Amino acid sequence: MTTTDATTATAPGVIGQRLLRREDPALLTGEAKFTNDMHVPGALHLAVLRSPYAHARITKVDVSAALQVPGVRAAYSGADLADLWAAPMPCAWPVTDDMKNPPHHPLATDKVCYVGDGVACVLADSDTAAHDALEAIDVEYEALEAVTDLEDALSDRVLVHEDLGTNTSYTWALKVEESEGAVDRAFAEAAHTVSERYVQQRLIPMAMEPRAVLSMPQPFGGDVTLYSATQVPHILKVMTAITLGIGEHQVRVVAPSVGGGFGSKLNVYAEELLCVALSRKHGVPVRWNETRSENTMATIHGRGQIQHIELAADDNGKLTGIRVRLIGDMGAYLQLVTPGIPLLGAFLYAGVYDLPKAYDFECTSVFTTMTPTDAYRGAGRPEATYAIERAMDALAGEVGVDPLELRRRNFIPTESYPYEAFSGLTYDSANHDGAATMAAEMLGYDELRARQAEQNVDGASKRIGIGVSSYFEMCGLAPSRVLASLNYGAGGWEAATVRVLPTSKVQVVTGSTPHGQGHETSWSMIAAEKLGIAPEDIDVLHSDTAVSPLGLDTYGSRSLPVGGVAVAMACDKVIDKAKQIAAHQLEASPDDLEFAGGAFTVKGSPDRTMPLAAIAFEAFTAHDLPDGLEPNLEAQVTYDPPNFSWPFGTHMCAVEVDVDTGEIEILKYVAIDDCGVQVNPLIVDGQVHGGVVQGIAQALYEEAVYDTDGNLTTSTLAEYLVPAASDVPPITTGHTVTPSPTNQLGVKGVGEAGTIGAAPAVINAVVDALSGLGVRDVPMPASPLNVWNAINHAQEAPK
Amino acid sequence: MIPAAFDYVRAGSAEEAVSLIAEHGEDAKFLAGGHSLLPLMKLRLAQPTVLIDIGRVNDLSYVRDGGDHVAIGALTRHMDVETSDVLREHAPLLAHAASHVGDPQVRHRGTIGGSIAHADPASDLPAATLALGATYVVQGPNGTREIAAADFYEGFLTTSMAADEMLTEIRVPKMGGAGWGFQKFNRRAQDWAIVGVAAWRRNGDAGVALVNMGSVPILASSVASALAGGASIDDAAEQAAAEADPQADLNASVEYRIHLAKVLTRRALEAASG
Numbered sequence A: 001m002t003t004t005d006a007t008t009a010t011a012p013g014v015i016g017q018r019l020l021r022r023e024d025p026a027l028l029t030g031e032a033k034f035t036n037d038m039h040v041p042g043a044l045h046l047a048v049l050r051s052p053y054a055h056a057r058i059t060k061v062d063v064s065a066a067l068q069v070p071g072v073r074a075a076y077s078g079a080d081l082a083d084l085w086a087a088p089m090p091c092a093w094p095v096t097d098d099m100k101n102p103p104h105h106p107l108a109t110d111k112v113c114y115v116g117d118g119v120a121c122v123l124a125d126s127d128t129a130a131h132d133a134l135e136a137i138d139v140e141y142e143a144l145e146a147v148t149d150l151e152d153a154l155s156d157r158v159l160v161h162e163d164l165g166t167n168t169s170y171t172w173a174l175k176v177e178e179s180e181g182a183v184d185r186a187f188a189e190a191a192h193t194v195s196e197r198y199v200q201q202r203l204i205p206m207a208m209e210p211r212a213v214l215s216m217p218q219p220f221g222g223d224v225t226l227y228s229a230t231q232v233p234h235i236l237k238v239m240t241a242i243t244l245g246i247g248e249h250q251v252r253v254v255a256p257s258v259g260g261g262f263g264s265k266l267n268v269y270a271e272e273l274l275c276v277a278l279s280r281k282h283g284v285p286v287r288w289n290e291t292r293s294e295n296t297m298a299t300i301h302g303r304g305q306i307q308h309i310e311l312a313a314d315d316n317g318k319l320t321g322i323r324v325r326l327i328g329d330m331g332a333y334l335q336l337v338t339p340g341i342p343l344l345g346a347f348l349y350a351g352v353y354d355l356p357k358a359y360d361f362e363c364t365s366v367f368t369t370m371t372p373t374d375a376y377r378g379a380g381r382p383e384a385t386y387a388i389e390r391a392m393d394a395l396a397g398e399v400g401v402d403p404l405e406l407r408r409r410n411f412i413p414t415e416s417y418p419y420e421a422f423s424g425l426t427y428d429s430a431n432h433d434g435a436a437t438m439a440a441e442m443l444g445y446d447e448l449r450a451r452q453a454e455q456n457v458d459g460a461s462k463r464i465g466i467g468v469s470s471y472f473e474m475c476g477l478a479p480s481r482v483l484a485s486l487n488y489g490a491g492g493w494e495a496a497t498v499r500v501l502p503t504s505k506v507q508v509v510t511g512s513t514p515h516g517q518g519h520e521t522s523w524s525m526i527a528a529e530k531l532g533i534a535p536e537d538i539d540v541l542h543s544d545t546a547v548s549p550l551g552l553d554t555y556g557s558r559s560l561p562v563g564g565v566a567v568a569m570a571c572d573k574v575i576d577k578a579k580q581i582a583a584h585q586l587e588a589s590p591d592d593l594e595f596a597g598g599a600f601t602v603k604g605s606p607d608r609t610m611p612l613a614a615i616a617f618e619a620f621t622a623h624d625l626p627d628g629l630e631p632n633l634e635a636q637v638t639y640d641p642p643n644f645s646w647p648f649g650t651h652m653c654a655v656e657v658d659v660d661t662g663e664i665e666i667l668k669y670v671a672i673d674d675c676g677v678q679v680n681p682l683i684v685d686g687q688v689h690g691g692v693v694q695g696i697a698q699a700l701y702e703e704a705v706y707d708t709d710g711n712l713t714t715s716t717l718a719e720y721l722v723p724a725a726s727d728v729p730p731i732t733t734g735h736t737v738t739p740s741p742t743n744q745l746g747v748k749g750v751g752e753a754g755t756i757g758a759a760p761a762v763i764n765a766v767v768d769a770l771s772g773l774g775v776r777d778v779p780m781p782a783s784p785l786n787v788w789n790a791i792n793h794a795q796e797a798p799k
Numbered sequence B: 001m002i003p004a005a006f007d008y009v010r011a012g013s014a015e016e017a018v019s020l021i022a023e024h025g026e027d028a029k030f031l032a033g034g035h036s037l038l039p040l041m042k043l044r045l046a047q048p049t050v051l052i053d054i055g056r057v058n059d060l061s062y063v064r065d066g067g068d069h070v071a072i073g074a075l076t077r078h079m080d081v082e083t084s085d086v087l088r089e090h091a092p093l094l095a096h097a098a099s100h101v102g103d104p105q106v107r108h109r110g111t112i113g114g115s116i117a118h119a120d121p122a123s124d125l126p127a128a129t130l131a132l133g134a135t136y137v138v139q140g141p142n143g144t145r146e147i148a149a150a151d152f153y154e155g156f157l158t159t160s161m162a163a164d165e166m167l168t169e170i171r172v173p174k175m176g177g178a179g180w181g182f183q184k185f186n187r188r189a190q191d192w193a194i195v196g197v198a199a200w201r202r203n204g205d206a207g208v209a210l211v212n213m214g215s216v217p218i219l220a221s222s223v224a225s226a227l228a229g230g231a232s233i234d235d236a237a238e239q240a241a242a243e244a245d246p247q248a249d250l251n252a253s254v255e256y257r258i259h260l261a262k263v264l265t266r267r268a269l270e271a272a273s274g
């Protein structure tokens, strides 16, 4: 991958340096310990028997033969374990008061609702014995019809959960009108309108490490310790306690090294609850390792929406109104935040554009007989960005202007920031035109347009297309009060503790839970910058609820703008306390002290100085502290952000499409991302690269395909096409830096930006290449087959 | 992803392998590179009770100049086929096709014999050797026999080799400077072909075989005879699917496969004529 670092402002000091990640040596040499690497003598292995039917009544489960398999200790049906659950599996986001949420337990009892739904389980001395025993379990099913089409689900032709009387879980609306009828009027008076339908295919998150669980009953000091490959040990702790009826203080959750999540490990899963319940029941450690094929069906999927978007615009193509209708695919049950995902996009269907208060969004979400969906990198925001950015290209065609020019006419002007949006949300800072201009220069937009005009003539077998996508990320989830207004079941704060040890080494404790993002590196850089010491002298502790009891974990690009800012604030508190000790020792007024380079100095008297190291030791011995000051140098902060942060940028992509075969080659990909101040630009580039690849993957490669019987036909990596290094083009990254005014670091977050920007840039380019052949849309993934079909349909369509 | 239980024995020679398979019977299977067999076992789509490991029968790993043909031992890894100087000189089409199998890991483990014995119509080497008019040598309890590639593939993953026979050698006629083309169309570099075409041309002669265009590798003889009859490349390529019986899957409809076969045949023939 080529990287052009176009950072315009680099701060001096530690922040802004491209430090290598301290996490990487252990990960790259295989030293890092994942849940599955922990050797626990005497642990029993859990294996789960999964439904081969998408929808069926369970008429019989007989586990007796499994008990005869050598090495098997126990086998249970769902009914056998029903008494263990104090509450159903949690959904923490009841988006409306009347949302329908069917009871969901770790093992099904009466009915299975997707292929992969657990019906029975085995405990054995080895993983292999447990899997062999699954084949001996006798289950009889009475098959029912599958529901795999969202519009079909909406019709209630077949009910997934009969007791609910409907497949609709909820309808949620965001209607913003300056005056009544504003949206209708905008459309009635519009010079141009477009009405588009897009499908967000289901995606399988496919973290490199499948899930793994190990539950250890504690002989003393609490009831159980749960090790899990999770993004959310803190949330998991509370939910495990509630679901099993154990005191929350009795549960400790640890996430060891975790090999990626992308949202798929932001959940509370059946196997976690089964391991805890069975390890308590049997009084021995119980572990479970997910196989890759289980991962494709028993771990949540992402996306799964049908989007209808309509734009109204004036003569110049300036937007005057937007209407959005969504159907969301919940899958068979509501997992932790399943119903909230479409809402995370609800505010973003106007993208980065200046829209009057004429906006009408409504989402109806339905149950289907497929794996439950939930958060997947970007969660709602890539979907929204895709719809508006694709529709903007359609509008550009309608108005007859270049797509980049149409965007420029609609960008929220830089001078209007902070900008109060139609929705009432305030966007913190941005310079959309700056990012777009940089992207156009780095891509060679004008030259490519000229080349395109020459090449895309009648009969050309290879056609060039250029795609533009400008986006907002909306991250730093989130101000707790905003979450309350969306009915979310928790706050959006994050906690940090900064502890200066007697020898002046520092421990940073964070409630944010890394699983590949490089928190240890970044947090040590923040504390190093603040405290004036070397990053190597700082350790970062995380992912263990006994070590960092307060936290809301990692998702939604929240870690840095919430958790990282909390670290900076805790450092400030430490510095304040240290200042009092220094003032006491130096016999000066605190107001006369300056802190720089890790030492306090009396202003104007450079020789009257005291380094943090000395203060730390004073604080520890407590021999001579100011009256009333507590010993030790430690501070804790819980930070609730006042606003979301609003990273933004423009991605551009140039493709060449082989008209004979439908094959797409990405000629050039440019990503300009502005995530505010960059703590570590190397990590920012890594996040952008990975995100862009995941966006390209959605655009061109990946899809969880179900047949009409509800079987997942892409259940291995041979059918589910995750692009490999050789399939991905060089990605040119560049950055503008527009600090966020709402936090002291000026940071915004970058975990999802690449994914949000990429898919529409790629598909816009593909459609642009084929527009001369009459193609207006190509469904994702734009596989050669889909491209070839789109060309044929366009050619057959009456002109 | 966890195979059913099985026993394992290792054979030191082809003779030993053949006697072991006779001893263990129906449910025994040879294990060569394991790159087709083990995935099936992990999904429990294959559950042999005994694996006879022939992966270390090293004297069946060779590429030799056999005069009018090149002889390749069945246990020769794809990587050794790809990089063999003898093949690059006398059967460059096959060396090139081997370079398109999977990824480097697959090419270091998988064997040409395993690929041909497995007879997956989506694999590259069965079609490449079929296009070249290869002969396969198999060894059984009653000695060895030769089977022409054209007579070898009987149906999906089935061949005219008996259960107690082992494939020991692949004989590929020397190409004698024929032009050739190999087209592999897939979505990711390491994947099996959605459609593939192996073709060569020399004076009036031609050989064309198709990957993944039916339940067996397909010899596209109509293309060869059209060319022999003086047809242009474009017209001959239109015959590409005449012998094929393609199926639809996630990556291709039947119509699309037929279309691809024609486009890729044209491109392969253009390369072979260039």
Ligand SMILES: Cc1cc2nc3c(=O)[nH]c(=O)nc-3n(C[C@H](O)[C@H](O)[C@H](O)COP(=O)(O)OP(=O)(O)OC[C@H]3O[C@@H](n4cnc5c(N)ncnc54)[C@H](O)[C@@H]3O)c2cc1C
Pocket (backbone or CB within 6 Å): B029, B030, B031, B032, B033, B034, B035, B036, B037, B038, B039, B074, B075, B100, B101, B102, B103, B106, B109, B110, B111, B112, B113, B114, B115, B116, B117, B118, B120, B122, B123, B124, B125, B165, B166, B167, B168, B190, B191, B192, B193
């Ligand atoms: C990720 C991946 C990607 C791949 N991509 C491709 C690709 O793009 N193109 C392609 O062509 N192939 C591909 N393959 C398959 C690969 O080429 C295999 O190596 C090959 O198909 C089988 O060879 P093997 O030596 O591994 O055989 P094995 O898996 O050991 O055996 C396969 C079958 O043949 C039998 N057998 C093996 N050797 C003999 C023998 N000498 N005599 C009789 N029977 C025998 C076995 O009993 C078994 O039934 C891929 C495989 C993987 C895992």
